[in-house]
Amino acid sequence: MKRDENVEGAFRIDGLNLHYGATHALKDVSVEIARNRVTALIGPSGCGKSTFLRTLNRMNDLIPNCRVEGSVYYRENDIYAPGTDVIDLRRRIGMVFQKPNPFPMSVFDNVAYGPRCQGIKDKKTLEDIVMRALRDAALYDEVKDRLRESALSLSGGQQQRLCIARAIAMSPDVILMDEPTSALDPIATAKIEELIVGLRKDYTIVIVTHNMQQAARISDFTAFFLSGELVEYDATDTIFSHPSNPKTEGYITGRFG
Amino acid sequence: MTDRTLLSKMKDTAGGRRSDRIAKTVFLSAALLSASFVFLIAGIVLIRGALPFLTDNDGLGSVDLLRFLTADVWLVGATFASNLYGVGYLILSTLFIAFLSLSVSFPIGVLTALFIAKVAPKPLAKVLRTVVETLASIPSIVFGLFGAGVILKLVYDFSMSIGYQSKGGNSILATALVLALMTIPTITSISEVAIRSVDKALEHGSLALGASKTQTHFKVVLAAAKSGIFTSAILGIGRALGEATAVSLVAGGRRSGVSFDLLDTTATLTTMMLEGLKETTGLDYDIRFSVGLVLLVVILITNLTLNAIKRKVGSVHVKA
Amino acid sequence: MSRRSARKVRDFILNAVTYLSSTVSLAALIAILAFVFGKGSSLLNFDLVVENFESQGFVADFHAGFETCDCVAGIDLPEGSYYSEKWGIALSDSTDLLGKTVVEVDYVHPDSPFAYLHDKGVGTEPIPLRADYDVIRIAFDSYATALSRYGAEAMIASLDANDSIREIEFETKGGGIRGSILTTLVLIGLTLLFALPIGVGAAIYLNEYAAVGRFSKLLRSFIETLTGVPSIIYGLMGLAVFVPLTVKLTGATGGNLLSGAMTLAVILLPVIIRTTEESLKVVPDDFRSASLALGASKTQTTFQVVLPSALPGIMTGVLLAIGRIVGESAALVFAIGTTIKDDVSLTGKSTSLAVHIWAMMTDEPANVELSATIAIIIVVIVVFLNIMIKLITNRYIRKRLGVGA
Numbered sequence: 001m002k003r004d005e006n007v008e009g010a011f012r013i014d015g016l017n018l019h020y021g022a023t024h025a026l027k028d029v030s031v032e033i034a035r036n037r038v039t040a041l042i043g044p045s046g047c048g049k050s051t052f053l054r055t056l057n058r059m060n061d062l063i064p065n066c067r068v069e070g071s072v073y074y075r076e077n078d079i080y081a082p083g084t085d086v087i088d089l090r091r092r093i094g095m096v097f098q099k100p101n102p103f104p105m106s107v108f109d110n111v112a113y114g115p116r117c118q119g120i121k122d123k124k125t126l127e128d129i130v131m132r133a134l135r136d137a138a139l140y141d142e143v144k145d146r147l148r149e150s151a152l153s154l155s156g157g158q159q160q161r162l163c164i165a166r167a168i169a170m171s172p173d174v175i176l177m178d179e180p181t182s183a184l185d186p187i188a189t190a191k192i193e194e195l196i197v198g199l200r201k202d203y204t205i206v207i208v209t210h211n212m213q214q215a216a217r218i219s220d221f222t223a224f225f226l227s228g229e230l231v232e233y234d235a236t237d238t239i240f241s242h243p244s245n246p247k248t249e250g251y252i253t254g255r256f257g
Numbered sequence: 258m259t260d261r262t263l264l265s266k267m268k269d270t271a272g273g274r275r276s277d278r279i280a281k282t283v284f285l286s287a288a289l290l291s292a293s294f295v296f297l298i299a300g301i302v303l304i305r306g307a308l309p310f311l312t313d314n315d316g317l318g319s320v321d322l323l324r325f326l327t328a329d330v331w332l333v334g335a336t337f338a339s340n341l342y343g344v345g346y347l348i349l350s351t352l353f354i355a356f357l358s359l360s361v362s363f364p365i366g367v368l369t370a371l372f373i374a375k376v377a378p379k380p381l382a383k384v385l386r387t388v389v390e391t392l393a394s395i396p397s398i399v400f401g402l403f404g405a406g407v408i409l410k411l412v413y414d415f416s417m418s419i420g421y422q423s424k425g426g427n428s429i430l431a432t433a434l435v436l437a438l439m440t441i442p443t444i445t446s447i448s449e450v451a452i453r454s455v456d457k458a459l460e461h462g463s464l465a466l467g468a469s470k471t472q473t474h475f476k477v478v479l480a481a482a483k484s485g486i487f488t489s490a491i492l493g494i495g496r497a498l499g500e501a502t503a504v505s506l507v508a509g510g511r512r513s514g515v516s517f518d519l520l521d522t523t524a525t526l527t528t529m530m531l532e533g534l535k536e537t538t539g540l541d542y543d544i545r546f547s548v549g550l551v552l553l554v555v556i557l558i559t560n561l562t563l564n565a566i567k568r569k570v571g572s573v574h575v576k577a
Numbered sequence: 578m579s580r581r582s583a584r585k586v587r588d589f590i591l592n593a594v595t596y597l598s599s600t601v602s603l604a605a606l607i608a609i610l611a612f613v614f615g616k617g618s619s620l621l622n623f624d625l626v627v628e629n630f631e632s633q634g635f636v637a638d639f640h641a642g643f644e645t646c647d648c649v650a651g652i653d654l655p656e657g658s659y660y661s662e663k664w665g666i667a668l669s670d671s672t673d674l675l676g677k678t679v680v681e682v683d684y685v686h687p688d689s690p691f692a693y694l695h696d697k698g699v700g701t702e703p704i705p706l707r708a709d710y711d712v713i714r715i716a717f718d719s720y721a722t723a724l725s726r727y728g729a730e731a732m733i734a735s736l737d738a739n740d741s742i743r744e745i746e747f748e749t750k751g752g753g754i755r756g757s758i759l760t761t762l763v764l765i766g767l768t769l770l771f772a773l774p775i776g777v778g779a780a781i782y783l784n785e786y787a788a789v790g791r792f793s794k795l796l797r798s799f800i801e802t803l804t805g806v807p808s809i810i811y812g813l814m815g816l817a818v819f820v821p822l823t824v825k826l827t828g829a830t831g832g833n834l835l836s837g838a839m840t841l842a843v844i845l846l847p848v849i850i851r852t853t854e855e856s857l858k859v860v861p862d863d864f865r866s867a868s869l870a871l872g873a874s875k876t877q878t879t880f881q882v883v884l885p886s887a888l889p890g891i892m893t894g895v896l897l898a899i900g901r902i903v904g905e906s907a908a909l910v911f912a913i914g915t916t917i918k919d920d921v922s923l924t925g926k927s928t929s930l931a932v933h934i935w936a937m938m939t940d941e942p943a944n945v946e947l948s949a950t951i952a953i954i955i956v957v958i959v960v961f962l963n964i965m966i967k968l969i970t971n972r973y974i975r976k977r978l979g980v981g982a
Contacts, residue, residue, distance in 0.1 A: 059461065087468070088467065090464065101459055103463070114466040114468070119581075277875045287781075291850060369602055405938060442602070471591050505939075556805075
């Protein structure tokens, strides 16, 4: 594990092993994720990068027959320790999925959903939260006249930014993104990449991407996964210019994957 | 050539072979016959039902349509000596009881569907699903028998305990309860399908935001299944409006006056149609077709209205 | 954090309500089954199924030259049975199938003069007094008539005190459901006879012959609309169309089994068409093309290849139909009538099991016990049919997956 800058860790993963039934999906992964930086997870299909992402907010719990060994430390606590409040954890760690999944409600209600679930009822407070989230997600100007319309009437790119706004409305520390632009066109992709870079100052971002150019463009650190193992983790510049591991080099130069 | 093209070619040249032509005609007639029954039924009810309003009814005079639709009394005067029939109060009672029973069966049915689809562990869900299916296959006469044997007694005891003398338990309450029991399986099975077809991505999205499972179920899953759930309610109401023998065993055969008092006896369009079936001719007999016509119209209007509401509800967003 | 606990409380309440609602269905099913079986099982016996509903009454006396027999009872008599050795007859107090208290014959000795009675009314035909008959009264010459009201013991005592009788009035058992069971079976057969050819034929047309387009869509929608019509309306149609039709064509004088079966057939058409269409759709097109490629005509293909493959699905439709026939009440009340009969004929009235319940429950007084007994039979039949349907669809699905994979 090498770090170019002296940044505090948001996550410290130690000896993480994950099994789906008989499949050993993550093999002894240990890494630290830097705070307030963008960390990209790259690797060929099926290498375990999405699985690893989901261990950070315990969304793997929803998959039957999933067994986790090892520790994931977030804020000094192992989130896999028994008795962990998973709901609270997911409030602090937000997630954006590959395919935009807005709820069948209005734009406003989508963004206000999380806060309302927390018990916030005051109209003014909710409005403030929604406005701020939509602005931070660079969506406000496009939807400010359509707040009460169904979220499903937005374009794909707008829906994805809505999902980002929805996550931001919870004021999380971390935002996990699972291939957020793979279902979008290039223009929408560019907008979201711009958004991600801007969010960096307030949030820790971990993004799974199969697009190496994207990783090179927007991330500070990159982790390369292969067959469930973390092969190499370093500053993005280093990974893409002179990687230490020949396998990393093979993937980056397109020899496989 | 793919099989499909081969088949469609075959469909066209089926006319070539004589046996095929005969067979096609036979099957076509069967299909046409089947499709024609809906018109036969509509036509019969319409014509026979309209007769009392249009003919002299053997000297009794034609029945006044407006009075028929708005009157508060089933029959003013003696049978076979009067044309003063009225179903106004029956229309109101029928609708009231149907929606009353829905107010019981809808929440119970939808929550049971949610339980089976999302909350219950797999083996329990299977058992409960079988229970609901079995309940759905029990014929209505058995529900009526159960109502007459058990529910009437319960309602009677209940009414006595609060100091109200009910007529042997025959009441709006008993009728609504029996209808509710009969419609819960319909609502549960259709809602369950709707709930299960909600995209898992929506559920995951909600959970990832830190909502609890229960919050996810009620705020997202049920909202996303809105359309199918509403359909189940429409079908449930349809069944409640058309139920005859079960209702007649617990209603009380009220001959006049609308009542919204739960412990009062009542009657519906269908129960009135069943009574007096001993006669074989005359106005008292023919008038049942008119009542049947009114029933069909009521069901049609209710269906159209609820479907219109469903389309509106589908486009309006639900508050989280 | 109070917000967290507020949410926990709300979640708990919602969960509790959800669990509670789910118990309603279970409780309802248990309650209905408990009621039906509890109330009805006491009357459930073989006699019920084979006995007539109507009891027949006789007034009879002994043939000339009879002798009192001094017979010892040939069998062990049940508790509460009073036996007269003089006459060789055992009587006891009992209730009939309709709940009335009666004096029932438990045993008649083969040598008893009661085994050779003559019908006083009609001529010289001998009518034996049999066990299970109900004695209404025994009249004597110059002695008080023994009435069933006074009970079995008194009747035996009166007999023992006399050497001859003037006449005896008795009744065969009644309250049986033989007629209704027969009616139900006949209805099932007739209805399927009418509905299957038309329904399967229509389904074949829609799935095998009709081009996909507005016409077939229109036909299908007309057929589907039938499912939303309440069964009492079908009854009206039966009354207005099928009853006059059958009256004209046969010698019937009003509602009859034929008109009832026709009405039921119309009710069942959508079910049969739908299940048949589903099972036809599932037959792989490969079968059809293979048959046609061998030079078979479309008709041959349909009957020899497609239909046999679709048979399990059609069976399911038949089972569903049978379940519906057994349970149908409102339509038959109009299309046939509510007269409970023992002699069942195609052109006569009688009741199916479900209508039998209706007739008894709307009678004064309502006979809940016997209705519950009949309900047991209906429920058992329906549950059995459901299980059969499940078995067929499971085996069918498994077979299909094997074929498809």
